[in-house]
Amino acid sequence: MALKVELKPRERIIIGQVVIRNDEQRTRFFIEGEAPILREKDILTSTSADTPAKKIYLSIQLMYLAQDPTQGYQTYFELVQDFVGAAPSALPHVHEINNRILSDELYKALKAAKKLIVYEAELIAHATRV
Known part of the structure; x- marks a missing residue:
């Protein structure tokens, strides 16, 4: 089962060793597989x-x-x-x-x-x- 993640505009998330920064609009995506994940509020x-x-x-x-x-x-x-x-x-x-x-x-x-x-x-x- 995939993990659904919604990012606010300009919010960041760490997935594994990578930092992902969202653009200007709300985004939803699904993560399949295992990797450490941290939302910006937890970093x-x-x-x-x-x-x-x-x-x-x-x-x-x-x-x-x-x-x-x-x-x-x-x-x-x-x-x-x-x-x-x-x-x-x-x-x-x-x-x-x-x-x-x-x-x-x-x-x-x-x-x-x-x-x-x-x-x-x-x-x-x-x-x-x-």
Whole structure:
């Protein structure tokens, strides 16, 4: 079964190692086969990865898009170790991400990392209120 994708005008999508940018009108197409796919709203750049949780997300994103995701493991685990050292309460989120990565479910690991980003924002908001 093909994956149906609709792109807004000028929206980007990554399919495998290729970035596709839409023209001026809405477009619909179908993807048959398997390749890593990320819509623009799910893509972080090194510039936009401006917090520790976002850097963790970026490292998972790079693993997801890579032909050999194991090359990103060391960077990911170093980032996670630093994050958990600073915020031990994030451990349940990190466990979920780790389980997804070790189960080779990198897209689901990205989804779990989004939850970590939200949790990090809550921690920062709480710390600034106190």
